[in-house]
Amino acid sequence: MTTLTAGWPLVLACPLLFSAYSQAANGFIEDSHLVIGSRSTVLNSQMKGDGHQRFAHDRRDPRDVSLGMRANFASGFTQGPLGFGLDAYGFAGFKLDGGDGHAGYGNIQMNHEGEAQRSFGRAGVLIKARHGQTELRYGQMQVTNPVFATSDTRLFPSTATGWLLANRDIEGLLVETGRFTAGTEPSSTSNKGELWANYAFVPTDSVGFAGGRYESRDWSVSLYGAQFEDLWRQAYLGGSYLWEREDRSRIALDLNLYHTRDEGRANAGDIRTTAYSAQLAYSLGRHRLMVAYQRIIGGTPFDYIGFGNNGSGAFGNSIYLSNPIMASDFNGPNEKSWQLRYDLDMAPSGFPGLSFMGRYVFGYDIQRSDNSHYGAWDGADDAQHQELDLEARYVVQSGSAKDLRIRLREGLHDARRGQPDGDVNMHMLILEWPLNCF
Template identity: 30%
Template sequence: MHRHTVFTTLILVGGILGLSFPAMAEFIDDGKASVELRNFYFNRDYRQTNAPQSKQEEWAQGFLLRYESGFTEGLIGVGFDAIGLVGVKLDSSPDRAGSGLLKRHRDTSKGAQDEYGELGLTAKVRASKSTLKLGTLLPKLPTILANDSRLLPQTFMGGQLTSLELEGLTVDAGRLTQVNQRDSSDYEDMGITRTGAKGITTRHLDSDSFDFVSLNYKWTSNLATGYSYGHLDNFYSQHLVNLTYVLPVTTGQSLKMDLRFARSTDDSGSNVDNNAIGAMFTYNLGGHALGLGYQGMSGDTGYAYVNGTDAFLVNFVQIGDFASKDEKSWQARYDYNFAAIGVPGLTFMTRYLSGYNVDLRGAPGEGKEWERDTDIGYVVQSGPLKNVGLKWRNASARSNFGNDIDENRLIFSYTFVL
């Protein structure tokens, strides 16, 4: 879909609603719209010998228009949401394409397309403190985390019910039927992630059904627990529990604990069999935060999750997920918020992860890998450039069973309310 088609459609929809429903005060007045401009440069060098591609390097401009209406008045309110996404190529070539920023031609030898886009519409119904959404969704749940790490976000088609009827308890349930990947404008059936050395085999290529239920209960302002279930038809079922607790130590100091466990089993169409445990402990002292994490895989395969999504793992980071068969990994992380010394908006993060004990399925020795990440970001706090953000993300990863990568991402963003 061309960018002018996306924006023209959204403007017409908004205009028609404004003219047709003048009496629906909450529907109109509670609506909100924003535009995000996202300029993204991506460079990934493959450092191993005989790499299939020496480099991925692309530069693109993204436009993300979001609209959320209010609800009509009455016991049952109705409304709609819309999202318009457009990606424009600024620099690429066939030998450097494939970064995930841009949609590629069906004939991959032609590289990336000049532009691509998507218009997503979502109908919604609200009764009491429960909301049902049907259409384009961007789920953010432990078993299904839509990816937004490139120019445009990954989106899904389906239905989701969110209920807040009981104080402190959030319940989400629904079904997804198709996915539109972050570098695509076409919806397709869902698959399973096969990166790393997970040892997962399947009898099916894809699935048109992902069912999910998620319950999260906030016991106090410092303690929350959750249970989530996900089922990718023909591939796997997954049960996940998690706990987060913030222990106040003294003024300006606290210890945060993040504990996770997931059990994944096959759905008669795969060999998925995995137990995943994860723990992250973060000590906050003023503007400083020091974190130590551990993640362990056991079972006949590595961790299972929907292709293209993020994984709810403490060691899922910029390049790797450290979730191969039998893999154990640890992480050391340091964050600093410069607001502590009078520079609000400036943040820094660095971390190092090491993975070992990977089952290489008959190959001699054990699989090992490591990754080092650094993020520096700044968001303008005031003045005519308020909310302008700039982030540099640098990473290096090495492995004796996968790719050796050096990577840089430079992201310039600006969001303004319409």
Template identity: 30%
Template structure:
């Protein structure tokens, strides 16, 4: 991984070379696409108990334009992708900012009326191997561009994706900057440190990743990834996905294990964590019943990049991450597809998580606990002039017995999303 080409040099001369060599031809390729996504997002986080802020409550409108070219003809094909994003404030106030929907001044806490950004990705393709250079939206266990707010998080770097090996998908890359969900500029990479887990302020401009998925059989997929944030942490991920026909339904198994430790000068402090979790889901007709367990082992919490969420059992939880030191988490989940009762496009989800044995002496003790109750309804219009319009309503009730100084505080949270995508080309 250390031998990957230096990113800043690539972004200058190398990028221009690819652009001039191929983009004029790529624009003529028939499989180019242009889409425009409208996202209306309301987030209301009502804090309970002793808290410095009573609420974080904002409403915003976003637009995401994605233009993806095809590839030029020949042994090596070239192309160009563009992503333009705009966020517009609909409602906010200095006393209830902090939803990460809208960029705001940390001193005055006044939000901007609008913010925008443009991302470019130069690409080259040989057979089933693609090289992407520029703006990246990775979705991997060790690095994920979080889509959980108005505009998605993005990274800057070089990324290699190959499907030339039979039954395998291989990934390699180096990222040097991140553009957060409520930001307009690229910044160095740093780790999330809620509840004061790690030394604040430590950052790096070198994140390397290597790994892949291997389809052992039609029902079994094995996963492994290695990641390094230079002089901060290293992380290995191993996973297993398995689907087994069982009686009238299907049993799905999802196992995820992360092993994290400090790297080099350990500028964010000690990192020593193994996070192991498993989720078993039995699907029968429109019903899905899930039960899972996750445990944090080692001297510290799990480490992950700031601005997003860890890809663990609690992935998708709105108010906390459930990866504190020594934490043990149980999860129960139920999903239902209302197509079974004549309402196609409507689905619902109920989930309960309970974490115990949290070891945070500065925030209340060594046997602390937290819990989350999540409810979700989503509907996608199935036909007519607005086919594909989606509405999602989520309600979360989060409680813990940590002190008021904790990053994650007891709250009731509501999120409403209305999304629609036009295919322009």
């Protein structure tokens, strides 16, 4: 699962305003940014069946109230041909409500006895160097690419520890490579957690990757390769194209393809999986209609990297397919899935900032896994499942509450014939409001 699968969160956040690859060269202090924000969540979710038993926390319906404070600092670079700088962050989380049997789910830290902690926090730092358009970073960081991506869907983001080298010498082209050896889940106080397979619950000592993406006005293409030590090797190819039509309508095409094979000692067993998705969207005025198809080929689900405490939850986001949504990734062995989505922008009707979204995904032909590391699918026999998400969003356009973002979401997931995600009913309220940033 790539998004928060619980109900009624209340979020206050100050968004990051600095780029991951700063291009300014005024100096270490002159180009520094300090971003301070808070995020509060109130969760109330109902689960039935054994879907949530896939995760090690093994709790009842997730329900908790939590408050998180964030401070993110990004320096500029020292002047000269080779510039140096550093980034740092500090997080502090507080449990406002939530019993031990329901709390957690990535928002509140749990001790070894399964008790919810009243407060927790962590800090991290990275050092960076830049020469021209080439930048090297080492330390704790958030990473975003198709084969290795942290996520920010809980009270705090997950982070990874390692190095990342990126180059932007050619306009529109990003080339990057990195190697990471540790990860941190959102509710952890340690920066020395594991990297592990989200669905096989098997750790890896390191993940290395290389690749890049090129973007123009109308199209983009990405190519990446990764090695998860003694787990698997993975290749990714993706692309998009946008047609601007004379009637001011738009047609957008997105394609994604993964190819995964076991590697080294194959600690997650025999893996031979191909996953792909294609989506086509048509936009005209205030309306947008999208249809997507996703296919998993192989006797194991499409798996991807997790961060921190092994089995604690899906705290990675390196699944650039069309149909992973709130409650499910629709990534079971040999699974096929379709999505239909509709977006409505109310600005042309005189309500700027107001929009609506509805989407439905149906997955079918799911088979039991032929790999013992993916036992959650042992009961699958032509399994099926479906999910319906409804959402309303509003961004305040002016006044003292300008840029306040309000989001209401209802999600319903229904599992059949041994599909392991179970029946889930989630309700979500999110408020995002910038705080002082300087």
